[in-house]
Amino acid sequence: MQIRDLPYEDPGEPDVRSGLRFLVWLFRRQLGGQAKALAWGTLHMITVAALPLALGLAIDAVVDGSGRRLGLIGLLLLATTLLMALADGMLHRVAVTNWITAAARVQQLLARRTAELGGVLTRRVAAGEVVKVSTGDVEKIGWFVESFSRFLAAVLVSLAVCAGLIVHEPQLGLVVLGGVIAVALSVWPLLPAATRRADAERTTSGRATELASDTVAGLRVLRGIGGEELFLERYRRASQDVRAASVRSARMWSLIAAVQVVMPGLLMIVVVWQGARMALDGRIGPGELVAVYGAVTFLLFPLRLFEETAMAFTFSRPSARRAVRVLALRREAGAAERPAAGASSGFGSGEDGRALPPEGDLADPASGLLAPAGLLTAVVCGDPHDAERLAERLGGHAAREEEAPSARLGGVPLEAVPRSAARAAVLVQDKDPVLLSGTLGELLDVPRSGRVEPDEALSAARCEDVLAALAQAAPDGSGDPMRTRITERGRSLSGGQRQRLALARSLVADPPVLVLDEPTSAVDAHTEARVAEGLARLRAGRTTVVFTSSPLLLDRADLVAFVHEGAAVATGTHRELLRTAPAYRAVVTREPEPRPAGPAGPAVPGRTAAQLAEETA
Known part of the structure; x- marks a missing residue:
């Protein structure tokens, strides 16, 4: 795999049992990439290890006065140097490729899981944690995967050098081997403490990142209520905690680095002292002494790689655990992944073999809510959290741990429908829709039926003021709002403008079923009335569910359902429910609710959804 071949067509199914x-x-x-790195790394270290041997031979040639042998050794040194440069360059190339491809694979896996989970992800993992995993943790994981092959090359060549020294001079070779083992193991007792401090640093940093992301997301609100300085002070304290944790971790690694300097230095002193005694006794010559000294000096290089690999593993292990925590998340039991489910669930396939989305009434068995096909149904919930959970279930987005039956479209459970077909059938716009950075044209360039043009959607969502503002900021003075860039999350727009652009995007998509959660909560009453009129007109004949308590939207709905304590207790038109359901009237008009006579008060159900559907038809 080369960098130019990224992204992967299929990053694979990871083993998420542990980090x-x-x-x-x-x-x-x-x-394949690891084998290449191992081969080039081994060749590189062999050439580096050969330099002391060639230098010792050259000294012996000088002592013996052999010019011819000295010339041959010079040519050998030149060839070794050229080969070393080639191996080093190729090793760097392969190592970087391994690092980037490993990191890219993890990023693709995280992106795929994020797309599958949708809004469920941030309810189960903090947003700051997700950001940290997809940035810093990915880099650390790739670092360890890349460094392991270089570590293996260092181990192989180090053992070969020690074996050669033992064969040539057993006494000196055994001293070197024992010293190398002692140096390599000297940092082992320090690694657990370094790991704990690295984990503490990572946890503290994750909390700070989460706090920063939450603060930025609510910066406009914080400024409005004068709470900006309070949250900035909290972030300052969190930053100081990160700094303190980083210093504690760095101190441990500086201690490990110091041990890695002191221990090889002691080994060098012992080897020089022992080698000098052997040279004075005549057991080895000057060239051999220089070769042994050079070999020990070379061994300091792979010992540094041991330290780097230990550090990479220490940092990558908690990073891998956090990545696994995200990758192991599942939305549902997996019925949506079985292609054969369509044949037995009542929906068919198109000419290309893809499952067709089901059609018909949208129902939620858990609450008893029924949204008839082709009608605009408004849903009023006494508890906003009930509205959020119900909207997610209607879109098939409910978390796996939520023990509730799947919503049904045309009698078919959405969890039994392939995910692509379910997404094509039902579009859910939550109360805080996200606008990605890009031009307005790119924002509205979404998969759509072709029935609704962008101009019609923008008009229905009453985006005239947004278009006028974007036209003034159009590049080159063209006056074309479609070419004007919108900042990330639409931060340059007001809350109402962002809501209306998001609504226009949903209307352009024109799904068979559209679920809107508080689409006009940040819009003034005059604009809201016009949006309600445009929504009813543009979605005529299409199934639409709107979660709202706004009388302006409720009065435009074909059917209104009142959900109390998780159950649909009354249905009818807005005016009917105002007369017959005091609990409904209390939620919509913000009047004090009368003393309840039952689970939902004296609410008297109006016409059923089925009856109203028949009347409308």
Whole structure:
């Protein structure tokens, strides 16, 4: 796999049983690149290790007065240097490729899981944690996967050098081997403490990132209520906590680095002292002494790689655990993934073999809510949290742990429909829709039926003031609002403008079923009335569900359902429910609710959804 081939067509199905298993899975997925790095790394270290041997031979040639042998050794040194440069360059190339491809695979896996989970993700994992995993953790995971092959090359060549020293001079070779083992193991007792401090640093940093993302997301509101300085002070304290944790972690790693300097230095002193004694006794010559000294000096290089790999593993292991925590999340039991489910669930397939979305009434068995096909149904919930959960269930977005039966479209459970078909059938716009950065034309360039043009959607959503403002900011003075860029999350727009643009985007998509959660909560009453009129006109004959308590929208709805304590207790028109359901009237008009005579008060159900559907037809 080369960098130019990214992204992967299929990043694979990761092993999420543990962080270590995930790292092993990543390593196995790029065995070819690891084998190349191991080969080039081994060749590079062999050439580096050969330099002291060639230098010792050159000294012996000088001592013996052999010019011919000295010339041959010079040519050997030149060839070794050129080969070393080639191996080093190729090793760097392959190592960077392994690092980037491993990180890209993890990022694709995270992006795929995020797309599958949707809004469920941030309810189960903090947004700051997701940001940290998809940035810093991905880099650390790729670092360890890349460094492991270089570590193996260092181990192989180090063992070969020690074996050669033992064969050539057993006494000196055993001293070197023992010293290398002692140096390598000297940092082992320090690694657990370094790991704990690195985990503490990562946890503190994740909390700070989460606080920062939440603060930025609510900055406009914070400024409005004068709470900006309060949250900034909280972030300052969190930043200081991160700084303190980072310093504590850095101190441990500086101690490890110091041990890695002191221990090799002691080894060098012992080897020089022992080698000098052997040279004075005549057991080895000057060239051999220089070669042994050079070999020990070379061994300091792979020992540094041991430290780097230990550091990479220490940092990557908690990062892998956090990535696994996100990748292991599942929305549902997996029925949506079975292609054969369509044949037995009542929906068919198109000419290309793809499952067709089901059609018909949209029902939620958990609450008893029924939204008849082709009608505009408004839903009033006494508890806003009930509205949020109900909207997610209607779109098939409910979390797996929520023990509630799946919503049904045309009698077909949405969890039994392939995800692509379910998404094509039902579009849910939550109360805080996200506007990605890009031009207005790109914002409205979404998969759509073609029945609704962008101009019609913008007009129905009453975006005239937004278009006028964007036209003034159009590039090159063209006056074309479609070419004007919108900042990330639409932060340059007001809350009402963002809501209306998001509504226009949903109307352009023109799904068979559109679910809107408080689409006009940030809009003034005059504009809201016009939006209600445009929504009813543009969605005529299409199934639309609007969660709202606004009388302006409720009066435009074909059917209104009142949900109390998670159950649909009354249905009818807005005016009927105002007369017959005091609990409904209390929610809509903000009047004090009378003393309840039952679970939902003396609400008397109006006409049923089925009856109203027949009357409308």
